[in-house]
Amino acid sequence: MREYTSLRKPTAFLSRLRHDRRGAVIIETALITPLLLIMSIGAYDVSRLVARQTELQEVAAEVSAIAMAQVAEDRDLDQLQAIAVAASGVDDDNVSIVENVKCGTDDDLEVAGYECAEGEETSTMLVIEIDATYVPYYSNFGVKHNIELNITRSVQVS
């Protein structure tokens, strides 16, 4: 090891430091590590987000499977909502299950009780909507940016 006895002469010290190639790898590591860590956390967060989205889609699929298995008289929207709330872990207000009316092949749905034009087929559609807030891991590091997830699934029940 060379001795840095020339600390009293800063210019000489700096000039020597500038040409000193020792420890370059460790300095580069120190520079790049924070960036790598941030990117890893980001990748982890994205996969968690996708997993959450899939989970919510499965809840919607389960609710529509139940609704399809039931006859209209047995259908209890409150119970379906309770099942969705329990399975998804969101608040009561964030799950809405409503019955809508579809006339013929219209894209737009009408509210329950709507009378379709004469000759048009009237079908009942159950619309399941789940809203959830995803809190990313990086919220712990001061970046507050929650992601809203919204799952909508329509299923024809009659």
Added chain:
Amino acid sequence: MRAHVRRLAQDKSAVAAVEFALAAPLALTLLLGVLQIGLAMQAHNAMRGAAGEIGRYVVVEYMTENELDDGQIEDAAIARATAAPYLLKGNNLDVEATTDAGNTVEGTKKIDLTIDYEVPGILPFAPFNVISMTVEKSIYAYNPD
């Protein structure tokens, strides 16, 4: 003898071959490991696919008033999962269907389908050789009673 060893220590020929011999087991294990994970993911997808198909099958059969019991559902699930395109190995497959007695959804029967599978290992020399996976599915079938 000593001279021979000394010459060997100084001999720089065939360095690549020697290094390859050292690295090959590790590199091949890593390669096969990737393949093994791929096989596991394929098997998991196959289990989910088979579970979905059986769910649909049960629902449709119940609608035609063919009320399959748990054993029949298990047999159907095994038959489906071992056939193409899923081709899971029957010996590694365990299917359990149970009727949920606590189901409170009016007019339905709830059947819980559990599929367990042990992914065949291709790394008999590695410390892990069996990846066990489980897929669960709740089936709601029309049952007016």
